[in-house]
């Protein structure tokens with residue numbers, strides 16, 4: 562099946578987790594393992610209470626992440642809902658998040674490249690830009706120790722590395 566959710570996909574788990582918490586992740590994983598399934602079967606396979614499963618399903622539905630097909634049970638006359646995940650919506654969401662993350666990382670990278678930084682060497686204190694350091698007469702505003710040049714090549718390398726990975730993942 563192509564719609565499978567991998568619980569190891571951190572981003573996906575964090576998106577679904579944000580929407581409905583740990584229970585939503587459990588329901589999503591149960592849904593991903595089936596073409597379509599009922600709330601009762603999900604309750605059975607996850608050990609969650611039926612009401613909790615239903616709550617999560619409606620929450621996923623609100624976010625267009627899950628949809629259902631309704632049929633009437635000929636024996637009972639009641640409606641039965643067959644639920645499935647909407648993998649396209651999930652990949653849209655994941656892609657949007659990754660693009661947003663990429664944009665923020667690029668902004669951060671230009672900020673790092675456009676500024677020279679100073680720091681007092683004290684781990685609890687924040688670094689500052691050259692302009693800020695001039696205003697402070699090169700004295701840390703928190704601990705009053707002298708501010709010294711702070712090389713940010715390591716930060717730039719990490720950012721460039723993350724950006725390269727996201728560019729490949731999002732084709733951008």
Ligand SMILES: [Zn+2]
Nearest residue numbers: 681686701704
């Ligand atoms: Zn300091």
